[in-house]
Structures are given as C-alpha cells and as structure tokens.
Amino acid sequence: MKLVLRLLLVVAVLTLIGIVGVMWWHPGALPESRKAEATNATTQIINRGEYLARAGDCVACHTVANGPEFAGGRAMPTPFGALYVPNITPDDETGIGKWTADDFYRMMHKGVSKDGTLLYPAMPFASYTKVTRADSDAIYAYLMAVPPVRQQNRPHELKFPFNNRDLLIGWRTLYFKEGEFVPDRKQSTEWNRGAYLVQGLGHCAMCHTAINALGGSSESKAFEGGMIPNQNWYAPSLTSNREAGLGNWDIKDIADLLQVGVSHRGTTYGPMAEVVYNSLQYLTDEDVKAMAVYLKALPQRDSEPAPTSQARLVDPGVMETGRRIYAAQCAVCHGDEGKGYPPAFPPLAGNQSITMSSPVNSIRMVLNGGYAPGTKKNPRPHGMPPFSHILDDAEVAAVVTYIRVAWDNRGTPVAPAQANELRRLLPE
Amino acid sequence: MTRFRYMRRAMQQAICLGVGLYVCADGRAQSDAVPSFKSVDSIEARVQGCVTCHGQSGQGTNNGYFPRIAGKPAGYLYNQLVAFRDGTRRYAPMNYLVAYLPDPYLKEIAQHFAKQRPPFAGKETATADDATLKRGAALAQAGDPARGVPACIACHGSGLTGMEPGIPGLVGLRPTYIVAQLTRWRVGERHAAEPDCMKRVATRLSEPDITAVAAWLSQQPAPRDPSPESANLVRMPFACGSQR
Numbered sequence: 001m002k003l004v005l006r007l008l009l010v011v012a013v014l015t016l017i018g019i020v021g022v023m024w025w026h027p028g029a030l031p032e033s034r035k036a037e038a039t040n041a042t043t044q045i046i047n048r049g050e051y052l053a054r055a056g057d058c059v060a061c062h063t064v065a066n067g068p069e070f071a072g073g074r075a076m077p078t079p080f081g082a083l084y085v086p087n088i089t090p091d092d093e094t095g096i097g098k099w100t101a102d103d104f105y106r107m108m109h110k111g112v113s114k115d116g117t118l119l120y121p122a123m124p125f126a127s128y129t130k131v132t133r134a135d136s137d138a139i140y141a142y143l144m145a146v147p148p149v150r151q152q153n154r155p156h157e158l159k160f161p162f163n164n165r166d167l168l169i170g171w172r173t174l175y176f177k178e179g180e181f182v183p184d185r186k187q188s189t190e191w192n193r194g195a196y197l198v199q200g201l202g203h204c205a206m207c208h209t210a211i212n213a214l215g216g217s218s219e220s221k222a223f224e225g226g227m228i229p230n231q232n233w234y235a236p237s238l239t240s241n242r243e244a245g246l247g248n249w250d251i252k253d254i255a256d257l258l259q260v261g262v263s264h265r266g267t268t269y270g271p272m273a274e275v276v277y278n279s280l281q282y283l284t285d286e287d288v289k290a291m292a293v294y295l296k297a298l299p300q301r302d303s304e305p306a307p308t309s310q311a312r313l314v315d316p317g318v319m320e321t322g323r324r325i326y327a328a329q330c331a332v333c334h335g336d337e338g339k340g341y342p343p344a345f346p347p348l349a350g351n352q353s354i355t356m357s358s359p360v361n362s363i364r365m366v367l368n369g370g371y372a373p374g375t376k377k378n379p380r381p382h383g384m385p386p387f388s389h390i391l392d393d394a395e396v397a398a399v400v401t402y403i404r405v406a407w408d409n410r411g412t413p414v415a416p417a418q419a420n421e422l423r424r425l426l427p428e
Numbered sequence: 429m430t431r432f433r434y435m436r437r438a439m440q441q442a443i444c445l446g447v448g449l450y451v452c453a454d455g456r457a458q459s460d461a462v463p464s465f466k467s468v469d470s471i472e473a474r475v476q477g478c479v480t481c482h483g484q485s486g487q488g489t490n491n492g493y494f495p496r497i498a499g500k501p502a503g504y505l506y507n508q509l510v511a512f513r514d515g516t517r518r519y520a521p522m523n524y525l526v527a528y529l530p531d532p533y534l535k536e537i538a539q540h541f542a543k544q545r546p547p548f549a550g551k552e553t554a555t556a557d558d559a560t561l562k563r564g565a566a567l568a569q570a571g572d573p574a575r576g577v578p579a580c581i582a583c584h585g586s587g588l589t590g591m592e593p594g595i596p597g598l599v600g601l602r603p604t605y606i607v608a609q610l611t612r613w614r615v616g617e618r619h620a621a622e623p624d625c626m627k628r629v630a631t632r633l634s635e636p637d638i639t640a641v642a643a644w645l646s647q648q649p650a651p652r653d654p655s656p657e658s659a660n661l662v663r664m665p666f667a668c669g670s671q672r
Contacts, residue, residue, distance in 0.1 A: 065515040277528035332463045333476060341468045368521060371477055373528035380533050383477025385463065386521055389491055390480055 042141070049142025052135050055287070056128070056201040057279035058143075061085050071095075071149040076122050081158035083122050091148035104140040105133055110178055118168040120156070121175070130181035130200035187297075194294025197287060202279075207235035207271065227360070232425050233270045234358040239298050246296045254292035259283060261373040261381065262343040266353050269370040270361065277373035307357070307412045314405055314413045322402025325395055329387065330403075338407045344382040348403045355404055355411035362400050363414065363422050366391070393419040471540045477525055478537075485546035492552075492604040498544035501656045503593030505538035507621065507670060517618060548600045548650035556643035560636075564644025567637060577632045578665035580641065583625070588648065590656035594621075594670030597656060598645050606642035614638075621669030628666050 039047070053059070062085050064074045072087035090097040096104070096114070103114040111125035112118060119125055131139075161167060181200055183192040198204050207228050225237030238246065246254050249265055256263035261276040268276050280288065327336070330348075334340045338349030348354050354362050371383035391399065396419035404411030464484060465473040478497075483489050486498030497505060511517035513526045513534065526534065554561065566572070568588070571579035581588060583595055590597035598606070612618040613630035620626050633641070659671065 273528050329462060332465070333473075344468045344473065368524060369477055369480075371525055371527075371529060374530040374533050379530055380474055380536065381529070382468075382474050383525065385477050385480035386525075387480060388521075 045138050045141045046145045047142075048135075049138035049140065049145075051282070052131075052139050052201060053142055054279055054282040055197060056131075056139065056203070057275060058088070058139075060274060060278045061122075062088050068147070068149045068151070070143065070146055071151045073151060073154060078122060078158075080162035081156065083120055083156045083158070084154035085122075086153045087149065087151050088143055089146055089149040089151075090144045091150050094150050094152050095148060096143065097148055099140075101137050101140045104143075105136045108136045108139075109180070111172070111176065118165050118172070120165075120168065121171065124203035124206050126176050127200055127203035127205060129176075129178050130196065132180055135201075188293070190290045190293050191297060193287065194290035194292065197283075197291050198294055202291065204238070208238050225356075225358075227358070228271060231271055232360065232422065233364065234356075234360040235271070236353060236356055236358075236361075238295060239301050246292075246298070247300050249296060251289060251292045251296060254295055255285070255288045256343070258291060259285070259288040259375070260343070260377040261375045262346070262378055264342040265347070266351055267343070267346040267372045269365060269372065273370070273373040276375060281373070281375035281377070307410070311412050312405060312410065314401055318398045318401055318413065319405070321395065322398035322400075323406070325391065325399040326402050326406075329390075330399065333382075333384070334403075338403065338409075343378075349407035349409060351409075355409045357412070359400055359404065359411070359414045359418060360422065362403065363396060363419050366396050366400055367419070367423055388423060393417070393423065396423075471536065475537055475540060478541075481521075482541075483546070485544040486541040487544075487546035488549060488600065488602075492602040493608065495602075495605045496548075496600040497541045498546050499589070499654045499656070500542060500596045501590050501592045501594060502535070502539045502542035504590065504596045504670065505541055506535050507594060509534040509538055545654055548654075551649070552602060552646055554643065554647055556640070560640045561644050561647065563637070564640035564642070567633075567641045568644055572632075572637075575632050577629060577637075580645075582662070583664050583666075583668065585657040587651045587653065587657075588645070589651050589654055591661075591671075592656050592659040594668065595656070597654070599648050599651055599654070601645060603639075603642040603646045606645060607638055610638045610642070611635075621672070623667045623669050625664070625666035625668035 059069055061074060061076065062070045062072050064071075067073060068089070070087070070089045072085045074085045076083040076085060087095040089095040092098055099107075099114050106112055107114070107119065108125060108128045108131055110129070111121070111123065156163070181196045184195070187195075208225055225235055227233075228235050253263040253265045257266060257268060258276065258280045261268045261273060261281070283291075326334075333345040334348050335345075338347060340347035365384060367386060367388040369384040369386040372378065372381035374381055387396070393416040397414045397416040400419070401413040403409065404414065463476045463479055465476060467473065478486070481489060481491065481494040482497050486496065488494060488496035508517060509526055509529075510531065512519065512522040513529060515523055529537075556564070567577065568580040571577045571582070580598060583591060584598050585591050585595075588598045609618060610630050610633060613626055614633065616627075630638075664671070
C-alpha cells in the first residue's frame with residue numbers, strides 16, 4: 001500500500017514538473033497575467049502624448065547624443081549660424097516646468113515662446129501649427145510627466161543680422177501660415193489621417209521641400225525635394241516619379257520604407273534612417289499605412305523636364321570603368337542586373353533614388369556606405385561598406401555613372417569633381 | 429550565386445598563376461576587402477558593411493590604419509561599437525555607419541568577429557632602429573617601473589592576445605593604428621569606461637615611448653593560440669572599468 005502511495009506521489013510530482021516544463025518552454029501555454037484594468041484617463045493621455053511625441057520626433061533634436069532625454073543642448077548647424085535646442089523637460093528653472101497647456105499650444109500653433117519671443121523656424125512650428133489642440137495637450141501632458149532635468153539653455157550663436165529676432169516677423173509673413181489641419185471631406189478618413197501626420201507632426205516638409213536662401217520653404221513647392229542645409233544630403237521630391245515620388249509604389253512598400261526602414265523598392269539611409277529610427281518605427285501599422293496612402297496620392301508634378309538624350313550621353317571609357325568596378329565590388333550584393341536582394345540589399349535598377357537628377361546621395365553611399373536603421377521589424381539590418389579609401393574620384397564617378405544609366409536607368413553621368421566635393425565632407 | 433563566386437575566385441587564381449606571384453598576393457589581399465557571402469540571410473552578409481576596411485573575417489586590410497578586429501574579446505568589440513554609435517569614441521566614418529543600430533545587434537556583430545580566427549598577415553618590415561625596438565620590448569614586457577608604467581602583458585595577456593571580457597589583443601595591429609590610439613588616449617580624445625586604466629598608462633608614455641612600443645608590437649609573430657586569456661586569472665596593476 002505504502003509503495004503504491006509512494007509511486008502515485010512520484011507520478012504526481014513528475015506530472016507537475018512536466019506541466020511546468022511545458023508552460024516554461026511554450027510561454028503561450030501560460031495563463032496571461034491580467035493586464036492592469038483599462039488605464040485611467042491621465043495615463044491614457046500621457047501614453048497618447050508619448051506616442052504623438054514620437055510621431056513628432058521631438059527627441060531627435062531636443063536630446064544630445066547620450067544625454068538625458070529632452071534636456072536640449074544639441075547644436076543645430078544652420079546656414080545662419082548654430083542654434084542650440086532648448087530644454088523641454090519639466091524643470092521649473094531651466095525647462096518648461098512652469099508652462100501651461102495654453103502656453104504649449106501657443107508655441108506649437110503660433111511659434112511663440114511662453115515669454116513672447118518668436119521661435120526660429122528650426123523648430124518646425126510651420127508644420128506643428130496643424131496639430132490639434134487635443135494632441136498638443138496630450139504631448140504637453142507627456143512632457144510634464146518625463147523626469148525634469150536641470151540644464152541651462154545655451155544661447156544661440158547666430159551671425160549678424162540673423163541674431164535679431166525681429167527679422168522673424170518678415171520671415172513669418174512670407175513663409176508661415178497659422179492654422180490647424182482641416183480634413184478634406186472629399187478624401188477618405190485614412191487619407192486625412194495620413195495628411196495630418198505627414199503635414200503636421202511628421203514635419204516631412206522640413207527636408208522634402210526646398211529651403212531657399214531665407215531659410216523658408218514655399219508652399220507651392222511642397223514636397224518637391226531639395227538639399228538639406230548643412231547635412232549635404234539631398235531630400236528627394238515626394239511628388240516626382242523620377243525622384244522619391246511614390247505614385248507607382250505599392251502601399252506596402254511605402255509603409256515598409258517608413259516603418260521598417262527597408263522595402264522591396266529601396267532602403268532608407270542618412271537623415272531618413274534617423275527619422276525611421278527615432279520616430280516612424282514606433283508608429284502603429286494603421287498610422288504608417290495612412291501616411292503611405294496620403295504620400296502615394298500626392299499630385300505628381302516634375303519641377304524640371306526629364307534629361308535629354310544628349311544629357312544622358314556617357315563616355316564609353318567611363319562606362320567600361322564603371323562596369324568593371326560594379327562587377328568587382330557591387331554585383332555581389334546588388335546583382336549583375338542591378339536587381340539586388342530586396343529588402344536586404346536594395347535594387348539599383350529602376351530605383352529613383354539612383355536616377356534622380358541629384359547624384360549626391362548615390363555618391364555619398366559609394367564613398368561612405370551606410371546601414372539601414374535597426375528597427376523593431378528589422379532589428380538586424382544589412383549594410384554597405386565605404387569605398388572612399390578604395391576608389392578614387394574618377395572611379396567613384398564612373399561607377400555612379402554606370403548605375404545611373406545601366407539596365408534602362410535613365411539618369412545622367414556624374415563628374416569626378418562632384419565625387420571630390422563630397423569626399424572632403426565628413427559623413428554625418 | 430555561390431557558384432559564380434567560386435568560379436570568379438577560381439578564375440582569379442588562374443589569372444594569378446599566369447601573371448605571377450606579385451599580382452597573386454596583391455589580388456588576394458584585395459579580394460579579402462571585397463564583399464562576398466554565401467547566404468543573404470546570414471550574419472556574414474549583414475556585416476558586409478565592415479569588410480572593405482576590416483576584411484571579410486576581420487583580419488584587417490592593406491590599409492594600416494584599419495585594425496584587425498578578428499578574435500578580440502566580444503565585450504571589447506561591443507563596447508567600441510556602442511561608443512561609436514553614441515559618439516563617446518569619435519571616428520566619423522564609424523560613428524556614421526553604426527549610428528542607428530540597436531544594442532542586441534551590435535552585440536551580435538561583436539560576437540561574430542570575436543569568434544573569427546583568420547590567419548595573421550605577414551609582419552611589416554621593421555622601420556625602427558634596434559634601440560627603439562629594445563625600448564618597445566622593455567615597455568611591453570616589463571613596463572617602466574620608474575614612471576609607474578605597467579607592462580602591456582600585465583593586462584593584454586602574456587601572449588598579447590587580450591583578456592576577456594574587455595581588453596583587446598595587440599598582436600596583428602599595425603604601428604599606424606597603435607600610435608594613433610595611444611596618442612588619442614594621451615590627449616584625452618579616446619576614453620574607456622571609468623576607471624579608465626588605459627588613460628593612466630597613456631599619460632605616462634612619451635611620444636618616443638609610443639613609437640617604440642608600436643614598432644615592437646608590429647614585429648611580433650602570430651601567436652600559437654590567438655584566443656584572449658580568460659578573465660581575472662591575474663590581478664591587474666590598474667583597475668579597469670571595462671573589466672567589470
């Protein structure tokens with residue numbers, strides 16, 4: 001009898017161990033720990049504010065590398081001198097601790113600080129003006145809830161006459177139109193959500209609309225692309241199918257590019273990789289898809305005519321040098337036919353980012369290489385090595401020329417001088 | 429794709445045989461720096477961003493400034509990748525490349541190169557005179573007690589192959605790189621985790637000391653066992669933040 005009992009006990013213990021083991025190895029088999037009951041109103045607003053602050057990418061500018069979040073101090077080099085981004089933690093003395101939700105909304109909506117000074121347009125209030133009062137309040141609630149950091153703002157180092165804020169009155173008359181986003185009733189809810197995010201918090205126009213000599217971007221040229229001042233990257237046009245126009249892209253590829261950082265059509269690099277890394281990867285699938293729907297529907301217009309066949313003529317010697325370098329160094333990843341191994345290695349054939357009129361980005365990629373951003377959906381991105389120490393200016397120009405005209409690509413040749421100019425700039 | 433690569437390599441070797449030894453040796457050194465991998469979804473394919481400077485297996489390339497990274501302790505390599513990403517170690521091309529890569533991925537890359545055991549390149553012909561090499565040997569093996577300089581081998585391993593988890597091997601590094609790093613440490617450009625033991629060492633070295641130790645190190649033969657020593661077999665003369 002005792003033996004039977006003992007056996008039963010052993011069997012019971014073994015069974016228990018077995019069950020625990022199964023549950024351990026298959027976490028899904030464990031009963032879900034009940035999440036805290038529907039979070040209270042304050043928590044919900046702060047959570048939403050955090051999400052919206054991500055969409056606005058506040059952290060990218062308001063934090064120095066390795067520094068406390070939102071404590072400011074990062075230098076923003078501009079053609080007019082260096083701006084130092086302010087502390088937006090809720091510290092009473094050095095941050096925005098004493099601001100009210102009204103103050104915060106006025107800053108977002110009108111570009112005017114609590115003390116009445118006009119903000120420099122490095123703060124994208126020309127975009128943030130479209131943000132709704134409710135969203136502004138949520139971001140405010142979130143910023144009030146982050147740890148306060150005592151860190152004095154550093155004064156800007158702007159050259160005369162740009163250090164005179166009165167000039168901003170003129171700038172505002174020319175380039176600033178105040179007003180919350182007004183939905184277009186003729187468009188879908190999804191399109192309107194995308195438009196709200198792209199035009200407002202996303203502040204895409206800051207880079208993708210050309211900045212003129214006055215540091216302004218004109219609305220009639222919205223999303224037509226331009227060089228990013230002081231970064232030496234070209235932000236392609238979002239409206240031209242010859243640049244990053246997305247008219248002939250699948251929604252899935254656009255959404256992937258934005259949120260994953262890579263797609264079957266192309267890969268993000270440079271400043272756009274930073275945007276994906278700090279901001280877009282955190283957006284929901286629905287919001288990213290909405291942005292894709294809006295971007296795809298942007299009216300297509302080309303700011304300049306397609307290159308003539310004359311302009312596309314390439315010296316056969318240059319073409320041969322380019323082909324030889326491509327076969328030796330590039331074909332392993334991008335394929336003999338330029339088709340790549342997407343999304344790991346992007347295609348070069350039919351890639352607008354290669355053939356668009358500005359060769360700046362292609363030259364920089366050949367010189368400095370680059371990794372796509374590591375994101376939640378692509379945590380182990382593939383990357384390209386630098387070739388600046390292997391190829392001279394003529395070789396860089398030749399291989400970039402080759403990829404711009406091979407495989408029915410309709411780009412124009414590149415001169416060694418263009419490679420040389422970018423070689424002298426440090427990668428940023 | 430793989431087959432093409434083998435064919436390409438076979439053809440290259442055939443051409444080498446035809447043209448002569450010089451081209452052959454040169455050709456091989458070059459091909460180490462050329463992107464190549466077997467499967468797209470592999471760590472080998474993912475680290476192609478490293479190969480034109482550090483070589484396919486991290487063995488280094490023709491360029492004397494780019495260090496051999498193969499076989500260095502994973503902890504050391506990871507610390508460097510994080511420091512490059514966060515800007516606490518400054519070298520613009522590296523800062524740019526790893527700027528948007530998350531910690532776990534940097535760890536994976538570090539572990540990948542830590543596992544590699546490619547052959548060591550032939551040593552460079554010595555340009556330093558005997559006195560310099562002798563001074564270098566003394567510093568590396570015995571230090572300079574008068575100035576409180578510990579021997580390299582006290583921390584970097586008796587075979588100079590480094591120590592787990594955070595101290596790099598020094599064999600296979602060329603003088604250009606070693607001189608540059610020691611100098612940057614000395615002037616406060618390069619830092620390690622506090623307490624920064626290497627700073628204490630570097631600030632005790634003179635410029636001729638740095639030249640001497642770099643010259644001697646570059647003349648050392650390939651170690652029989654290139655693996656780093658295990659952690660804390662020895663008590664180190666200076667406390668190092670990277671060993672905690």
